[in-house]
Amino acid sequence: MIERLATALRRWIDSGAAETLAGNDVGRRIDWPRVLPYLLLHAGCLGALWVGASPVAVGIATALFVLRMFAVTAFYHRYFSHRAFRTSRAAQFAFALLAASAVQRGPLWWASHHRHHHAHSDLPGDSHSARVHGFLWSHLGWFLAREKFAARLDLVPDLARYPELRWLDRFDVAAPALLAAALYGFGAWLEQVAPALGTSGGQLVVWGFCISTVLLHHATFTINSLAHRFGARRYATRDDSRNNPWLALLTFGEGWHNNHHHFPGAARQGFYWWEVDLSYYGLRLLAALGLVWDLRSVPLAVREARRVSEKDVQA
DSSP states (O other): OHHHHHHHHHHHHOTTSSOOOTTOTTOOOBOHHHHHHHHHHHHHHTTHHHHOOOHHHHHHHHHHHHHHHHIIIIIIIIIIITOOSEEOHHHHHHHHHHHHTTSSOOHHHHHHHHHHHHHTTTSTTOTTOHHHHOHHIIIIIGGGBGGGSSOOGGGOHHHHTOHHHHHHHHTTTHHHHHHHHHHHHHHHHHHHHOGGGOOOHHHHIIIIIIIHHHHHHHHHHHHHHTTTTSSBOOBOOSSOOOBOHHHHHHTTTTTBHHHHHHOTTOSOSOOSTTSOOHHHHHHHHHHHTTSEEOOOOOOHHHHTSSBSOOTTOOO
């Protein structure tokens, strides 16, 4: 018992510390030692009752929500999982580091499980199907399961060849820890040099890390739990994916989920001009700066194929 607990604690720092049961698609055994830090992250939000709030803290929390949402949706999802555009090795690592600070594990883990989801979407093997497993499991239970702890490296050979990505994936706690430490240091410095701002190290950790991260988590998790249940279906995909404009606004375009399952390789998930896709706009900006290129679009013939209805089809 003590040895198992010690192994679980080591995996908080080094995800390669123990061999796990990755690949068991039906496993539903919660890894309880992993639940503790997740609960602590949520409990940290209550720290606002003690540290208070300030415009600086709320502004930093908002900025980190926006930056990390973009990194997760544009890079973890559209780049690492679907190769919807190209970028340099330096930019690849920089955005992987930013996305990893959102506490959603490393790029190989994220991309491999997402590729597996597309291969088995809403079938019994889908790790987070709301149809198969229910809302709570699809929203957050699945990634706390022992069987889902390891990356499915056989699904990401294109990513596993980069040692820096393998390191970031193995020590996925490093980026969040560095962010939290940087926020504390910056807040403590501001408290000394600009006390009129009313902030502190603890306040920036609570708002910039805990609150911002928890909001980011539950926003992105809605794509697994809600976007397969609520919304409209433009395309006759084999799964339950739906387009939901409210979720699209919340998740920077990910809510156009039926579009995405119809053609996963597109850099733009809002197929029409009125379908707001903030991550795609960000990618267009990075393309203008020369940081990304070859953004893949959905071919017209594919966009017009397999329609469920004619609602909202004018370009």
